[in-house]
Amino acid sequence: MKILQTIPEFGALSGGTSTSTYDLLSTMNLVGYPIDLLTLQPKNPLDHLMGNGEEWIKAFPNDSLSPFRYSQNIRQFLLHKDYDLYHTNGLWLYCNHETCSIARKKKSPYLITPHGMLYPAAVKRSYWKKWPLLQLFFYTDIVNADCFHATCRQEMEHIRNFGYAGPIAIIPNPTVFPDFLDEIAQQKVAIMSQKRVNRFGFLGRLHPVKKIENLLYAIASLPDKHDCELIIMGKGDPDYEQFLRNEVTRLRLMNVTFRGFVSGREKYEELVRLSGLFVPSDFENFGMIVTEALSVGTPVMASLGTPWEDLNTYKCGWWVDRDPDSIAHVMEQIIHMPAEQLLEMGLRGRHLVMEKFAASQVARQMYELYEWLGANASKPKFVYE
Template sequence: MMAQSDQLDAIQVLLLTSQLASTAGGLAVSVPGLAFSLDKFDDIDTHVMGTLDPAEPYATAAWGPRAHAFPVKGPRSGHYAPGLKKAIAELNPDLVDVQGLWTYPSLASLQYARLTGKPYMVTPRGMLDPWARQNSALKKKLAAWAFQSAHLRGAVCLRATAEMEALHFRTAGLKNPIAIVPNGIELPELLVRKHHDLKSILFLSRIHPKKGVEYLLNAWSALNNTFPDWEVIIAGIDENGHENQLKRMVADQRLPRVRFVGPVHGQAKQQLYRDASLFVLPTHAENFGLVVAEALAQEVPVITTKNAPWQGLHKHDCGWWVDLNQQSLNDTLRNAMLLPGEARVQMGQRGRKWVNADFGVQQVADRMRSVYWWAAGFGARPDCIFD
C-alpha cells in the first residue's frame, strides 16, 4: 500500500448515521465532534449524512461542517430515507463510516459498496454489546437477515471505542480487523462552581432501562435518611416513557430530594456537571460512556459499573468501577458520600487531567485520520488496528 502523498491530496470520507438530532444520544456528541476535528486536516474532506428529525429541523448544521439530513418515509424507527441513496452516489466518497446499526443507512451503505466496490467501515456505537443485542431481539434478527449481517461482514474495518467493545465484536462472531480508538472530548472551560444548599448526585444520560437508574433510586432509598444534605438529580432525554416509570417509583417509595430536570445541553449541561458532587452511571452496557468523560472533565468523581470500559477510574483514583448489583452500588455510594469534600475535589481534579491526557479530541482525530487513509486503501496500517 502506497503512502498518502503518492496517491491523493485528500480523501473524501462520509460519516453515515441515523437521525441528525439531539435525541440521538451519545452519537449527537461523538459524531459531530469527530467531523469537526477532522475538518482541521487538509487531506480529509469529511461529510455527515443522516435522517431528518421534524422536531429539530435546524439541528443538522451542528453535526459537521458539511452535514446533510434527509426526510424519512414510513416508520421513523427504520430511518428509511430514499434521498440518502442518491446523495451517497452523487458524493461518491472514497470511504463510508457507518455510525450505528440496524437501520436503513446500513443498507444504503451496503448497496453503495456493492455498486462501486468502494470500502466502508462500521462503528457500531455499542449496538453489538450483549445487552443491546438482546433488546428488541426479533427486529434485530430480521434486520440481520435482510442486510446487517452482510454489511458487518463486508466492512474493511470495525471501530471499537474500547477493548471491551472489541471483545463484543468477536463474541458476535465477527472476524474483521478492528480499530480501537476512543471517543474524543474537547476539554471544556472549567466553570465556577455555584453554591447550593444540597450536595448532589447526578445522573445525566438517556433515560432508558439500559442505563440502570432504578439501581440509583434504590440506593437512594437506602441512604437518603443518613444524608439529609444530599439530593439526586436525574437529567436527560426520556425514551419510551421510562422517565414516568421512574417518577412513579420515586412516588411509590416516597423518596425525598429527587429532581428530574429533563434534557440539558451546552453551557447548562456543563454547569450541571460542575455543580455535582458525584456522578453516577449504573449502566447495563456502554461501548464508551461519553458522559463519564464529560463529568470527569468538569472535575466530578464518577461511579460507574464494569459494564462500561472505565477501569481507569481506579487506576487514576478519580472514581469507582463496580459490579452492577444493588449492594455494591449502595456501599460504594455511601463511602463516596462519607468522604471529606476536599477528597472528592481532588479526585475530580485527577479525573480532568486523565481525560485531557488520554481522550483529547485532536489526539483522537489524528488516529482516525490514519485509520481512514488506511481503510480507504491509500495509507499505511496504523498501530491501533488489530486482527
C-alpha cells in the same frame, strides 16, 4: 481522499451517537481532515439538526418510511456521489445497510462504527426485528466490512464474538472542551469549600437499560439519606420516567429532583456542582457523559457494564457493580470523604480526559485509520487483526 460518513439520525435529541459523531467530524474538518456527513433532517418537530449548518453536513428532507427507515433521498445521494471511503454509524437501519452495499458496488472500502449495537444486551433487544434484517442484509454488511471501529476493548470483544474476523480499530469517542470549561471547572474548589452538600447526579436518556431506579433504592437505604440529593437530568421514555417518579413517591424520598433535558453551559454547570455522577447502566458503549463529568473535576461511578475500568486505574472514580448495595457503598464513601480527597480525585479525572480523550488526538487517530484503509499508510498500532 474523499471520505463520507453516514448516520440515520443527527438530531440534538438523538443522544450520544449524534453528539460524538458531530464532535469528531467538526474537529476533523477544523484541523484539515475534510469529511462529509450524510443524514436526514429530524422528523420530530421538537428536535433540531446538530451543528450550525456546516457545509460538510449533507442533511436531506426526511422521507424515511417503515421501521427500517427506507429513504430514497439517502439512496440517490449514495448512488450519484462518489467517495474513496465510506464509514457508517450504527446498524439495523436502511442508511447503514445502503452505505455498505453501495461501497461494495463501487469497490470502495467501508467501515462500521456500531456504537454499542453489537453488545449482547443490545442485540437481544427487539431481536425479532433484527434477525430477518441480519439474514437479508446485515450479516453480509458485517462480515464484508474492511474494518470495524470500537470505542474500547470491551466492545471489540463483543464484535469478535458476533462473528466479525477482520481488523478492528480501537479509538475512543472524542471529548470537545468548550471555551468556558476552565472557568466552570475552577468553580469546583469554591463549591467544595462551602457548606458540604452531597449532591449525586444522573445525566442521560431516561430508559430502562439505564437502571436509574437503582440510584433511588441506594439512597433509600442510606442511614443519612436526608443529607444528600439526587439530581436526575434527561428525558426519554415517558413510561419509564413515570415509573421513576412513582418509585420516588413510594420510597418517600424528598431529595430527588427531575431536572429535564440540559445541554450546553447549563449541563457543565450542573455537573460541576455534583459530588459524584452515577452511570448505573446495564451496558454502555462509551458514555460521553463520563468524560464530560471528569472534565470539570467530578468523580464518576460507572457500572461494570460500561468500559470504564480507567476510573479505578486512575483513581478518579468507581468502576463497580450496578446493584443498589454497591451504589450505596459508593455514596457512603463520598459522604464521608474529606473535600480535599474528592478534589484530588476530580483533578486526576481531568488529567485523564485531557491526555487520552481530547478531540484533536482522536481525530488524528481516525485519519490515520482512513489513510491505512486507503492504502496510503502503514497499519496503526490501535488496529487489531
